[in-house]
Structure formats: structure tokens, C-alpha cells
Amino acid sequence: MKLLLAVSLFISIGTLCSAYIISNSLVNGNEIQTIYSSINDFEEKNPGVKIIPMDTYSNHFNLSRSYSLGSRQTGDAVVANINKNNKWPVVQNVTTTLTYPSSGGNGAFLTYVLINCEQSSNIGQAYVTYGGVHQHFIQIIVEAHVTSFFNYAAFFYGIK
Ligand SMILES: *[C@@H]1O[C@H](CO)[C@@H](O)[C@H](O)[C@H]1NC(C)=O
Ligand SMILES: *[C@@H]1O[C@H](CO)[C@@H](O)[C@H](O)[C@H]1NC(C)=O
Numbered sequence: 001m002k003l004l005l006a007v008s009l010f011i012s013i014g015t016l017c018s019a020y021i022i023s024n025s026l027v028n029g030n031e032i033q034t035i036y037s038s039i040n041d042f043e044e045k046n047p048g049v050k051i052i053p054m055d056t057y058s059n060h061f062n063l064s065r066s067y068s069l070g071s072r073q074t075g076d077a078v079v080a081n082i083n084k085n086n087k088w089p090v091v092q093n094v095t096t097t098l099t100y101p102s103s104g105g106n107g108a109f110l111t112y113v114l115i116n117c118e119q120s121s122n123i124g125q126a127y128v129t130y131g132g133v134h135q136h137f138i139q140i141i142v143e144a145h146v147t148s149f150f151n152y153a154a155f156f157y158g159i160k
Contacts (some may be wrong), residue, residue, distance in 0.1 A: 005018065038095050039141050044058065046129070052105055054126040054140070055114075063119060067126035070112040070133030076157045079108040083153035091120070094150045096142040106136035108158030115154040119147040 020026040043051065080100050098115075101107035110133045115126060123145040130139035144150045 038093070039125075039129075039143060041117045042127075042129055042141060045079050046062045049129065052128040052132065054115075054128060056125065058122060058124075060122060063122055065119065065122070065124050065144075066138075069128060070110070070157075072157060072159040073111040074158070076111040076159050078155050079110075079158040079160065080156040081154060083120065083151075084147070085151040087149035089148075091146045093117070094119075094144045094147060095149075096144075096152065098138075098140045098142065098154055100138050100156050104117075104137075109136060110134065110138055110158040110160045112154060112157040113140070113155070114157075115140070115144070115145060117154055118147060118149070119144045120149055121146045123147075 034048070039051070043049075052069075054069050057066045057068070059065070075158065082098070085097075100110070112129075117124065121144070124143055124147075126140055126142040128138060129141055131137040138156070140154075142152065
């Protein structure tokens, strides 16, 4: 009886804490406030905006995932990068917003974006919600669901 109670308490705490939002600016690695709690939330608040899923490579053996957009070009280099490690005592649905450049306006001419992720589940997707490659700005929403940790390293390549 006590065990049952403990289990149901654990599950309800898990449910309460199940959405976690991380948001980062890519310039100087400063954190900015979060905007969206999920891609669905983004779609509701921005009706009609085109959302592009990024190419996904997933490794089911070690649950690592990579998202990419565009391709490397002669003369490009990393113009912004960030990496973060997060973990939680109970699984979370995690949403991360990556914005380049964080100040708005134009950055380098972007050619390629790569985001390497590690998580404890194989549920995840990344979406371009604003800008893109061959443009000077981009916003990406990365979702990792039902995971107890989320580590990522993002590399933005471009020509200055
Ligand atoms: C997962 O496996 C891939 C391919 O074998 C490897 O490139 C990657 O480094 C591995 N990731 C971790 C976290 O071990
Ligand atoms: C968390 O993600 C899972 C899998 O995508 C989904 O079934 C569940 O409803 C989500 N939970 C919340 C609170 O959004």
C-alpha cells in the first residue's frame, strides 16, 4: 500500500515537471529568455509561418542524434557555436530555442548548421522556424522528449 502511494506520487511529480525549456543566444553564449514551450506552441502563436524540419541522423545504439541543414561551402567557417549539458531527476519534454544572431538583424551568410545531441530517449526533432541557410539569420527549435538528460553542441557555419 505504501509502495503504491510512493509510486503514484512519483508519477504525478513527473507529470508536473514534464516540460522543460532551455533557450540560448548564440552570440557570446549569453542566455536569453525563452519564447516557446513547444513547436505546437510556436505554430499556434505564429499561424502561417513555414516550419522546416531539419535532416535527422539518429544512432539507436547510443541514442545520439544529429540535426543538420545545408552543406559546407568553400570559405565557410564556424561563426557561432554553443554547447550545454542538462539533466533532471525525472524525465522531461525539453524544448531549446537557438537563435543566430541573438541581437536580431543580420549575421554571417549561413551555409551549414549541425546540432549534435545526446539524450536518454530516441524521440526528438529540430525545426527551422525563421530564416535559414543562404540567409543571415536563423531560429531553430529543438525538441527532445521523455529524456532525463539533454546534451547538445551546435555549430553554425557561414561566410563573413
Ligand atoms: C554514438 O555512435 C556514433 C556512431 O558510432 C558516434 O559517432 C558517436 O560519437 C557516439 N556517441 C556517443 C555519445 O558515444
Ligand atoms: C511528452 O512527450 C511525449 C512523447 O512525445 C508525449 O506523449 C507527451 O504527451 C508529452 N508530455 C507533455 C506534458 O507534453
